[in-house]
Amino acid sequence: xxxxxxxxxxxxxxxxxxxxxxxxxxxxxxxxxxxxxxxxxxxxxxxxxxxxxxxxxxxxxxxxxxxxxxxxxxxxxxxxxxxxxxxxxxxxxxxxxxxxxxxxxxxxxxxxxxxxxxxxxxxxxxxxxxxxxxxxxxxxxxxxxxxxxxxxxxxxxxxxxxxxxxxxxxxxxxxxxxxxxxxxxxxxxxxxxxxxxxxxxxxxxxxxxxxxxxxxxxxxxxxxxxxxxxxxxxxx
Amino acid sequence: xxxxxxxxxxxxxxxxxxxxxxxxxxxxxxxxxxxxxxxxxxxxxxxxxxxxxxxxxxxxxxxxxxxxxxxxxxxxxxxxxxxxxxxxxxxxxxxxxxxxxxxxxxxxxxxxxxxxxxxxxxxxxxxxxxxxxxxxxxxxxxxxxxxxxxxxxxxxxxxxxxxxxxxxxxxxxxxxxxxxxxxxxxxxxxxxxxxxxxxxxxxxxxxxxxxxxxxxxxxxxxxxxxxxxxxxxxxxxxxxxxxxxxxxxxxxx
Numbered sequence: 001x002x003x004x005x006x007x008x009x010x011x012x013x014x015x016x017x018x019x020x021x022x023x024x025x026x027x028x029x030x031x032x033x034x035x036x037x038x039x040x041x042x043x044x045x046x047x048x049x050x051x052x053x054x055x056x057x058x059x060x061x062x063x064x065x066x067x068x069x070x071x072x073x074x075x076x077x078x079x080x081x082x083x084x085x086x087x088x089x090x091x092x093x094x095x096x097x098x099x100x101x102x103x104x105x106x107x108x109x110x111x112x113x114x115x116x117x118x119x120x121x122x123x124x125x126x127x128x129x130x131x132x133x134x135x136x137x138x139x140x141x142x143x144x145x146x147x148x149x150x151x152x153x154x155x156x157x158x159x160x161x162x163x164x165x166x167x168x169x170x171x172x173x174x175x176x177x178x179x180x181x182x183x184x185x186x187x188x189x190x191x192x193x194x195x196x197x198x199x200x201x202x203x204x205x206x207x208x209x210x211x212x213x214x215x216x217x218x219x220x221x222x223x224x225x226x227x228x229x230x231x232x233x234x235x236x
Numbered sequence: 237x238x239x240x241x242x243x244x245x246x247x248x249x250x251x252x253x254x255x256x257x258x259x260x261x262x263x264x265x266x267x268x269x270x271x272x273x274x275x276x277x278x279x280x281x282x283x284x285x286x287x288x289x290x291x292x293x294x295x296x297x298x299x300x301x302x303x304x305x306x307x308x309x310x311x312x313x314x315x316x317x318x319x320x321x322x323x324x325x326x327x328x329x330x331x332x333x334x335x336x337x338x339x340x341x342x343x344x345x346x347x348x349x350x351x352x353x354x355x356x357x358x359x360x361x362x363x364x365x366x367x368x369x370x371x372x373x374x375x376x377x378x379x380x381x382x383x384x385x386x387x388x389x390x391x392x393x394x395x396x397x398x399x400x401x402x403x404x405x406x407x408x409x410x411x412x413x414x415x416x417x418x419x420x421x422x423x424x425x426x427x428x429x430x431x432x433x434x435x436x437x438x439x440x441x442x443x444x445x446x447x448x449x450x451x452x453x454x455x456x457x458x459x460x461x462x463x464x465x466x467x468x469x470x471x472x473x474x475x476x477x478x479x480x481x482x483x484x485x486x487x488x489x
Contacts, residue, residue: 004310005357006349010271028379038452041381042443043436045388046396050435052389053396054428062416077432081385088386092393095361098307102357103271199425200432208433 005101016106027080048085072150073197075119082116119150139205140198147197155186249294251363255465256372262476263360269480270352279348286352318343
């Protein structure tokens with residue numbers, strides 16, 4: 001789902017860079033509202049590297065195997081850092097693997113990064129799920145929704161861009177058939193992404209629940225107790 | 237997974253010597269000019285400029301071939317699909333298969349643009365160390381937090397790739413063979429989750445080590461690059477901008 005160099009007109013490349021610049025500015029603004037944004041940076045960076053590597057894992061779905069995008073999970077784990085992590089990941093992918101491209105970096109960041117931020121919002125729905133459900137089920141459901149909604153949104157943006165930005169002279173029937181096939185081909189991927197995100201979220205909930213709180217959560221009010229230097233803080 | 241681009245950055249060539257800020261702006265402008273090409277008659281100019289730059293860089297052909305392997309699949313798909321499916325003017329027909337003029341022209345245009353932009357991008361990365369490139373981006377206004385994240389992610393990318401290889405090897409040694417069943421998926425999710433948990437725990441140790449070295453007291457990343465290099469570096473930017481603007485201007489009749 002990466003748009004390579006040369007496939008879209010320059011206006012779209014520039015618009016992609018402009019829009020991703022705006023989203024980056026918004027994310028940085030949210031991150032800087034955190035009492036200590038620098039404390040989160042190493043976590044976001046290493047998790048970004050781990051996500052980049054994890055996206056190379058192939059999920060068997062006979063007769064094929066799939067690479068996952070994991071944008072919903074990125075949003076759930078990294079919060080507002082997710083867009084920055086995706087921007088960096090796409091830059092590295094263009095550099096190391098030739099996926100996407102440098103001129104289309106902004107467009108690709110919108111295709112994958114915005115769904116990650118939406119995935120972050122969707123993952124917060126677990127707080128509104130019935131308390132009668134166990135915590136693991138609530139996390140599993142919200143994880144599935146974050147993964148599936150993130151992927152569905154990414155596919156929708158991708159196909160919309162193809163419709164509006166790649167006029168190659170297909171006749172209407174061929175274009176409709178090609179886009180329909182593309183949409184249907186991505187359908188199973190939405191479900192697979194949702195299921196895999198749910199499995200991962202329940203695993204993380206069991207083993208390292210603090211990973212699922214979102215790195216740039218809303219700032220906590222500074223109380224006298226928190227402001228007092230503790231032994232542990234001095235040792236840092 | 238091949239995670240390095242710095243193999244040929246130590247060579248000597250005019251492109252290697254080009255001041256990084258000027259090179260980034262010059263080649264970036266050129267890429268924009270190539271992306272704006274909508275007329276097939278301009279494609280040979282793009283390819284010619286790209287070929288001259290590639291020869292000037294002294295990079296081996298194998299470097300470009302290795303980098304074009306994956307994006308080449310897109311190119312191949314397009315080369316096959318467009319002439320057969322797009323357009324109405326039939327140039328050649330054999331049974332149900334027909335080569336159409338409009339599709340063929342679109343294919344040549346997109347493939348030409350694609351090859352030119354990708355090659356210029358590879359020239360930039362093949363002649364500039366990645367750390368210098370990120371430093372250059374900071375000097376041109378990239379937010380420091382983003383640069384810090386990119387540097388740290390790059391530093392640990394290799395560690396993470398090694399850790400994933402170890403996890404995969406351990407799974408294979410225990411007889412894991414991926415199938416499309418629920419158990420396989422759960423195990424793959426556990427492997428991915430383990431990688432994330434390990435990276436999270438490692439990040440906590442990294443942060444403590446960084447704090448001990450003074451990180452967090454002031455913005456750590458500030459660019460060492462100043463200015464635009466020699467007059468010749470600036471002239472090269474001017475040349476690239478002229479080519480890009482000429483390509484854009486030639487679109488209009």
